[in-house]
Amino acid sequence: MPAAYAQAPGVEPLGPSTGATPTKAPASITLTPSGKRGPAPTPDPAYAAYQRGHFRTALDLAVKRANTTGDPVAMVLAGELLSIGYGVPQDPAAARAWFEAAAAKGNSDALFTLGAWKMEQPSTQRKDEAVALFRQSAEKGNSAAAYNLGLVYLQGLVAPKEPALAAEWFRRAANLDQVDAIYALATLYRDGNGVPQDRLETSRLLYRASELGNVVATTELAIMVFNGDGVPKDEERAAALFRKAALAGNAIAQNRYARILSAGRGVPQDKVAAATWHMMAKAQKLDDPMLDKLVASLTPEERTEAESRAKLWLSPP
Numbered sequence: 001m002p003a004a005y006a007q008a009p010g011v012e013p014l015g016p017s018t019g020a021t022p023t024k025a026p027a028s029i030t031l032t033p034s035g036k037r038g039p040a041p042t043p044d045p046a047y048a049a050y051q052r053g054h055f056r057t058a059l060d061l062a063v064k065r066a067n068t069t070g071d072p073v074a075m076v077l078a079g080e081l082l083s084i085g086y087g088v089p090q091d092p093a094a095a096r097a098w099f100e101a102a103a104a105k106g107n108s109d110a111l112f113t114l115g116a117w118k119m120e121q122p123s124t125q126r127k128d129e130a131v132a133l134f135r136q137s138a139e140k141g142n143s144a145a146a147y148n149l150g151l152v153y154l155q156g157l158v159a160p161k162e163p164a165l166a167a168e169w170f171r172r173a174a175n176l177d178q179v180d181a182i183y184a185l186a187t188l189y190r191d192g193n194g195v196p197q198d199r200l201e202t203s204r205l206l207y208r209a210s211e212l213g214n215v216v217a218t219t220e221l222a223i224m225v226f227n228g229d230g231v232p233k234d235e236e237r238a239a240a241l242f243r244k245a246a247l248a249g250n251a252i253a254q255n256r257y258a259r260i261l262s263a264g265r266g267v268p269q270d271k272v273a274a275a276t277w278h279m280m281a282k283a284q285k286l287d288d289p290m291l292d293k294l295v296a297s298l299t300p301e302e303r304t305e306a307e308s309r310a311k312l313w314l315s316p317p
Contacts, residue, residue: 044065045061046058046061046062046065046074046077047077049061050077050081053087054087055081055086055087055088056087056088058077058081059077059078059081059082059088062074062075062077062078062081063078066078066098066101070105072101072102072105072106072107072110073102073107075098075099075101075102075105075107075110076098076099076102076107076109076110076113078095078098079094079095079096079097079098079099079102079110079113080095081095082094082095082098083095083096083099083113096114096117099113099114100114103133106136106140108136108137108140108141108142108145109137109142111133111134111136111137111140111142111145112133112134112137112142112144112145112148114133115129115130115131115132115133115134115137115145115148116130116148117130118130118133119131119134119148119152119157124158127157127158128158130158131149131152131158134146134148134149134152135149138169138172138173141176143172143173143176143177143178143181144173144178146169146170146172146173146176146178146181147169147170147173147178147180147181147184149166149169150166150167150168150169150170150173150181150184150185151166151184152166153165153166153169154166154184154194162194163188163193163194163195164194164195165194166184166188166194167185167188167193167194167195169181170182170184170185170188171185174205174208177212179209179212179213179214180214182205182208182209182212182214182217183205183206183209183214183216183217185205186201186202186205186206186209186217186220189201189202189205190202190220199224199229199230199231200230200231202224202230203221203224203225203230203231205217206218206220206221206224207221210241210244215245215248215249215250215253216250218241218244218245218248218250218253219241219242219245219250219252219253219256221241222238222239222241222242222245222253222256223238223256225237225238225241226238226239226242226256226260226265226266234266235260235265235266236266236267237266238260238266239257239260239265239266239267240266242256242257242260243257245257246277246280249284251280251281251284251285251286252281252286254277254278254280254281254284254286255277255278255281255286255288255291257274257277258273258274258275258276258277258278258281258288258291258294259274259288259290259291261273261274261277262274262291262294271294271297271298271302272298272302272305272306272309273306273309274291274294275291275294275295275298275302275303275306276306276309276310276313278291278292278294278295279295279306279307279310280310280313280314283310283314
């Protein structure tokens with residue numbers, strides 16, 4: 001997918017295709033004569049080939065469709081495959097031509113991709129052009145473009161920083177369930193940056209981002225719930241949130257969960273389990289002197305048990 005070219009601290013940007021396996025299109029999406037995507041009982045042949053990993057066939061079918069009907073969605077698919085070069089020869093010039101053709105027809109994905117390319121250029125003029133393309137794409141409902149506009153204004157990439165304007169674009173993307181925008185907006189409400197500081201709204205947004213899979217949001221929400229910071233204090237619920245994020249591999253959550261396990265706060269006390277989680281966090285190079293002391297206080301048998309459990313978690317499947 002096309003990507004972000006500004007990045008807020010702790011916010012994961014969306015990024016352009018650079019050779020990784022392409023994101024598969026949903027099976028229920030098809031190409032229509034109008035160029036719009038919509039539900040259909042049978043996927044378009046180009047996307048069906050794309051989903052099966054038959055990228056050469058997908059490219060041939062997309063090019064044929066684009067040349068025959070002028071379908072901008074087919075143009076985007078052709079541009080994506082040629083840009084990635086996954087299963088077909090990489091051809092940036094041809095990819096750009098397809099994206100430009102689709103953008104001329106108002107396709108929001110193509111507008112975003114062209115904006116992303118321009119944002120990478122050192123020229124201030126190109127960055128201004130990128131912002132204009134992001135705005136066109138966002139106005140057509142592209143949540144990634146709206147999120148990137150928020151990042152542009154948050155960081156002041158092409159003009160002085162405007163956090164209030166950043167918040168507006170993050171909110172538009174958040175309303176479309178763009179998870180990184182939801183988290184970014186939560187951080188603005190947390191810090192009172194461009195919006196009034198509001199701990200309740202922060203927690204609401206963090207909860208939604210957590211539901212959508214943002215592990216950092218889950219961790220931050222757990223901290224708020226554990227401390228009763230703007231929300232009712234609930235150590236048991238906080239423990240469940242820490243565990244969720246810890247299982248997803250977040251090192252901060254692993255250490256926080258280890259701490260409450262060691263103290264028996266919200267969960268039954270279990271020092272061996274606490275040591276296990278801390279060892280997993282240390283494997284990600286996150287230290288915690290208090291938990292180091294806990295590990296040192298274990299009996300040789302307990303430490304061996306914790307190390308064995310951590311090794312099982314850390315070993316590749």
